[in-house]
Amino acid sequence: MSNEQRPNPRLNEDLLFNEAPGGPPRYSRLSHKPVQYLTVAGKDGEVIGYVWANDEDDAAGWLVRKAGGDEAFNKGARWARKLHDAKARGLAPTSALAEMIQESDPTKSSYVVPGSLTEAPNVEVVRSLADAG
Numbered sequence: 001m002s003n004e005q006r007p008n009p010r011l012n013e014d015l016l017f018n019e020a021p022g023g024p025p026r027y028s029r030l031s032h033k034p035v036q037y038l039t040v041a042g043k044d045g046e047v048i049g050y051v052w053a054n055d056e057d058d059a060a061g062w063l064v065r066k067a068g069g070d071e072a073f074n075k076g077a078r079w080a081r082k083l084h085d086a087k088a089r090g091l092a093p094t095s096a097l098a099e100m101i102q103e104s105d106p107t108k109s110s111y112v113v114p115g116s117l118t119e120a121p122n123v124e125v126v127r128s129l130a131d132a133g
Helices: 068-088 091-104 123-131
Strands: 035-042 047-054 059-064 108-111 119-121
Touching: 035 068, 035 091, 035 123, 047 068, 047 091, 047 119, 047 123, 059 068, 059 091, 059 123, 068 091, 068 108
Parallel strands: none
Antiparallel strands: 035 047, 035 108, 035 119, 047 059
């Protein structure tokens, strides 16, 4: 008997990942149609990102403002969660925006900038705002 170890053949097998159906309902992240969007600011008034929506494509999303750095990214999780919760309750995307406006509180760590509801020709316009310095 030899002291040489033989490799385990199971360690050489390809791993197979099967996508499981289900998971939480989510809005589509794609739309090439006009969108409505809100500007979101941190407690200091600095813009941290944008929430956008389009009912026709059942699409919505959160776009963090790149210039906001890690703090904007972290505060943005709250707005992404609000979208997930709204979809789970069956709200249309623009109804989710309306709810965010109604529930916005400037004393929180981030809030919807009053009067910021705007329409854009498509989500790429909003994305360019988020990417701008």
